[in-house]
Amino acid sequence: MKKSSTHNSQVAIVGGGMVGAASACGLADLGLDVTLIEHNRPDFDWPQDEIDLRVSAINKASQHLLENLGAWQLIDDRDAVAYREMRVWDSLSSEIHFDSADIGEPDLGHILQNRVIQRALWQAMEKRPGITVLSPCSVTDLQPSPEKITLQLDDDASLESELLVAADGARSRMRDELGIGFSEFDFQQTAVVTTVRLAQGHAETAWQRFLPEGPLAFLPISTDQCSIVWSTTADIAEKLVEMDDAAFCVALNEAVEGRLGEITETSQRARYPLRSIHAESYISSHAALVGDAAHQIHPLAGQGVNLGFRDAGALIDTVASQLERGRPISNEQGLRAYERTRRGDNLLMQKSMEGFNHLFSNDNSLLKLFRNGGLAATQRLPLIKEGFMQHALGTSGEIPSLCKKAM
Template sequence: MRTDVVFAGGGMVGLSLAIALARAGIQVVVVDRETPESVQSLAYDGRASAIALGSKRVLEGAGIWSEMADHASPIWDIRVADGHPLRGVSPLFLHYDHADVGEDPFGWIIENRVTRQALHKVAARTDGLTLLAPASVARIDRDADQALAVLDDGREISAALAIAADGKFSKRREEAGIGVSGWNYDQVSMVATVRHERDHDGVAVELFLPGGPFAMLPMTERRCNIVWSEQKDRAERFMAMNDADFLKELTLRFGDWLGDIELSGPRFAYPLSLQQAERYTDRRFALIGDAAHSIHPIAGQGLNMGLRDVAGFAEVLVDATRLGLDIGAPSVLRDYERRRRFDNVLLAAVTDGLLRLFSNDVPPVRAVRDLGLATVNRLPPVKHFLMRHAMGVVGDLPRLVRGEAL
């Protein structure tokens, strides 16, 4: 096969970029080892993701959002506070109200399963996009003229550019000799969905507990997605509990602000780490999404980082195509890395700093951070900037993030 771009991996970020490029007239082939049916099932991934306003615009520009909108729950308010399972919630807190910065919500909470369903539905009807799944890339041979993806079954796909979108344990990144820096956290993220008596009114809550952050994210149908980060040994004990005992521990932290709660669906556990690729590009080769970077979910920015990669890279490749340039040329790939690396490294540093500040129960540190939250809450200019940053609409924005066409 001959194409313009070949993707190794077809997850949420990779398939989003593939759709955006194909809609702009760039031929793409996506090779993914999972079947479309398996990645769209409830058993595959129990997580939900926060889609910031800027990321929603990216998905709109790629023609994907319309397939997700009915299942998206808007975030109208964000409340952040220190907490303790026994002492309760600190009276000092930080509150973001969307009305302070406009009419749009901060973002939306959407199940990853729903996002994948939308992506595969749109991909199936997008001209210029070929999805090979299940199929696996055995290796990618690259020279000055082309990238050649050799599949496990012997098929070959030649392209001007190969993109690795195969996750944080990327084999294609390793094959290209690109190292990573970072570390594993002594935390596991436990994920579950609960139903509750009262409506959440679009309020997202993040409590900073001694073992790690505990997020309650508003979903449709009177549900919340729980992202509970806890020390590994304790997380293993919690995950080994039966549903009734696990729900008791969950309720102790969730509180009664939404009335009685019950588990809705299976539980999942994910080890946490911070990782940054030493570079994002090589000869006729680039990394995107988790293959390039992964962060702690403390601020719910992982998928948003990947979608900003999509917006930045799509703009670079589409502009190069319109100018008649070689989309695999070093100058084109350097432009992509220049646009995305600083933003990704900065956000990784911020989330790591927040985690280290809040994942402890040292009294003097707790007092300082509580005072810091309360102080920011009383400084409108600072708070407004942080709110717009949470919406993903701060900085030098690609066209898709601005709501403009590619």
């Protein structure tokens, strides 16, 4: 865009991560012109066998959304690794086992690198003439007025839009600029992430062990590699990142009681302090928050971006219904309906993760007794287990149109 010029776009999306890019595709498919602003232009060239540290477990509902947007089809089969079973156990070796066969599904989900999903969505955006991407570009200021919202860009241009979609992540500047507060919870845990190679493979299973300091997950990311998310205290995390590879493999093997066989190789390791946040409101005049800008949760159930995709799907449904009724796309009632649909679902998942983490990552003997009883009952009662699985697959509750399987 030219300096000091003013441009118009019906929708402005700030943030071209997975959720922002999915929102752009879905809103453009409603016939709207969309401008997406992303301050870090992503680099989508990397060696085929290199695995990034940021990966996500993508559930069925998110897979359907990506399929319906034409993005899933752009992903190489080797980059989406299905897991058919899940085994969760704790420091007392109480165990629960989920199997996709029990609910007649071919798998429980897929593990993908975040950048693989983002690349597919950016390619899907390129195929839509209604989308303009400004990147690298940042928004420096926002001015809502009764008719529109004006975004000041860092190249001195400005953009006037009917609807701003803030998809700029957990530290959302747009949320702050809109004057929306948020609550925050510090888990006092740090996630250590890395990729490891397993001599005997992962048996198409996602493995999670709850240790007293936090959960440790093994997510299948290639035929014989797993992505690791090890949530623990900040002190232990620092040691795990600094120790040499051989010592790390030994520590990891001990932590999973040797259940996955020999761990032969580890990649570089990184740390993420864990906290959850929740925006006090998801909407403001001419604006809606989606994804991590609205809520960030503990990674233990691998649901963060899945909830974000559901937000995108729900917002797209809301805007579609405003268009059908001939109303403005940022109609206040419509935006309120979006918030009502998503807030309860996201809060439930967030609070469940906080509760789960407290219940399992704990040495308190009463809590141990309670969780053992709970795990044993869940393992024995197929209906409860099935309910858990449907929830994790994203196939229960109010499902946005894009998250349903295309007929």
